[in-house]
Amino acid sequence: MTKYSDIKKALDINIDKHLNDGFANLSHYWQNQENGASQYFKLRAEEYLDEFKPGVEDQLYISLKYDVPFPPPAKAKFKFIDLFAGIGGIRLAYQNLGGKCVFTSEWNNFAKKTYEANFGEVPFGDITQIKETNIPDHDILLAGFPCQPFSIAGVSKKNALGRKHGFLDETQGTLFFDIARILKHKRPPVFMLENVKNLRSHDKGNTFKVIQSTLDELGYNVHAEVLDGKYYVPQHRERIIIVGFRRDIFNNQETFKFPKYPVQKAKIKDILMEDPDGKYTLSDKLWNYLQDYANKHKAKGNGFGFGLTDLNGVSRTMSARYYKDGAEILIPQDGLNPRRLTPRECARLQGFPDKFIIPVSDNQAYRQFGNSVTVPLIQAVAGELIKELLKINGKHIK
Numbered sequence: 307m308t309k310y311s312d313i314k315k316a317l318d319i320n321i322d323k324h325l326n327d328g329f330a331n332l333s334h335y336w337q338n339q340e341n342g343a344s345q346y347f348k349l350r351a352e353e354y355l356d357e358f359k360p361g362v363e364d365q366l367y368i369s370l371k372y373d374v375p376f377p378p379p380a381k382a383k384f385k386f387i388d389l390f391a392g393i394g395g396i397r398l399a400y401q402n403l404g405g406k407c408v409f410t411s412e413w414n415n416f417a418k419k420t421y422e423a424n425f426g427e428v429p430f431g432d433i434t435q436i437k438e439t440n441i442p443d444h445d446i447l448l449a450g451f452p453c454q455p456f457s458i459a460g461v462s463k464k465n466a467l468g469r470k471h472g473f474l475d476e477t478q479g480t481l482f483f484d485i486a487r488i489l490k491h492k493r494p495p496v497f498m499l500e501n502v503k504n505l506r507s508h509d510k511g512n513t514f515k516v517i518q519s520t521l522d523e524l525g526y527n528v529h530a531e532v533l534d535g536k537y538y539v540p541q542h543r544e545r546i547i548i549v550g551f552r553r554d555i556f557n558n559q560e561t562f563k564f565p566k567y568p569v570q571k572a573k574i575k576d577i578l579m580e581d582p583d584g585k586y587t588l589s590d591k592l593w594n595y596l597q598d599y600a601n602k603h604k605a606k607g608n609g610f611g612f613g614l615t616d617l618n619g620v621s622r623t624m625s626a627r628y629y630k631d632g633a634e635i636l637i638p639q640d641g642l643n644p645r646r647l648t649p650r651e652c653a654r655l656q657g658f659p660d661k662f663i664i665p666v667s668d669n670q671a672y673r674q675f676g677n678s679v680t681v682p683l684i685q686a687v688a689g690e691l692i693k694e695l696l697k698i699n700g701k702h703i704k
């Protein structure tokens with residue numbers, strides 16, 4: 307068996323230049339050689355090899371040993387797709403429970419790079435450009451999608467039923483629509499979507515109503531709950547998780563429950579590195595600025611701007627803008643200005659194991675972990691979801 311890194315070297319695949327759909331096809335083909343999904347990628351994988359290395363098409367069939375930190379499971383219990391994949395936090399959780407990812411999409415090149423380094427697969431790009439017919443069959447659709455407003459105001463179920471078109475059409479032009487059209491065509495037995503807590507109150511509740519109604523119209527029973535990551539990692543992070551079960555398979559009989567929280571015991575001090583580089587300590591200028599800013603707001607009766615973290619407690623929510631000044635999570639230091647977290651500490655704050663490779667700049671890494679998920683929380687939900695999926699006796703598992 308050839309090592310994945312060796313074949314990339316032999317084919318001279320420089321990852322920075324090969325984050326395109328050609329390599330996405332090839333890597334998806336390789337990853338799926340042992341299941342039927344490879345057919346979806348074969349033709350374009352061959353074309354890609356022929357384009358940049360004519361005459362080596364037989365490399366398509368090489369048997370690969372994945373020397374990445376998170377290789378595909380040898381024997382998969384179920385198959386899933388990973389949309390709006392970011393750096394694969396959701397994938398990690400489902401893969402840990404024996405799932406095989408058969409398709410992924412993410413359009414940001416820096417995120418693709420981190421994804422490939424860890425999972426040995428380059429995600430496909432813009433989901434709006436991907437035909438649902440080109441997506442392999444799967445048991446679970448997973449997506450942490452960006453929240454966008456819908457253009458129509460205050461649709462009620464009654465109104466929608468009276469319309470020529472249902473709710474699906476109301477979501478046209480949004481990224482949720484892409485999830486819905488894939489669900490409509492591929493009909494996986496279950497799905498899990500993740501979003502910010504505010505999705506529920508967005509546009510006076512209209513956005514969430516349209517989402518729920520669309521999923522209902524597509525034939526799924528929907529369960530949704532806001533869950534906090536602080537029971538699994540030392541970070542207060544509330545996110546809405548929406549799961550759905552196909553009614554014609556589960557007959558409304560699913561006994562799915564969101565996981566019970568374990569006792570909260572994670573502390574910030576547990577994720578800190580021993581000797582972080584001095585560059586993470588705030589400069590006098592920035593620290594003075596943050597304090598002045600906070601004082602001004604305090605005087606006006608607003609909350610304070612920065613978050614000096616209690617080392618025995620949990621932090622505020624890390625956002626994708628953490629790279630700007632780190633203000634929301636600052637670590638106090640004796641005799642020094644506070645410091646921001648290192649990218650590795652951010653990874654730990656989201657529950658990523660230390661073997662997770664961070665191949666990008668600090669700024670990109672902060673964005674990536676801030677955009678990602680609390681892996682153990684997602685894994686707890688995944689455990690409950692998979693229990694239900696496996697109850698249908700593989701009847702609908704492809």
Ligand SMILES: C[S@@+](CC[C@H](N)C(=O)[O-])C[C@H]1O[C@@H](n2cnc3c(N)ncnc32)[C@H](O)[C@@H]1O
Nearest residue numbers: 390391392393395396412413414432433450678
């Ligand atoms: C909230 S993040 C999801 C992060 C992910 N759950 C993780 O664990 O890293 C949403 C992601 O969707 C990606 N995205 C936005 N629009 C997209 C599109 N049209 N096609 C593909 N990816 C897109 C963004 O680049 C971003 O990484």
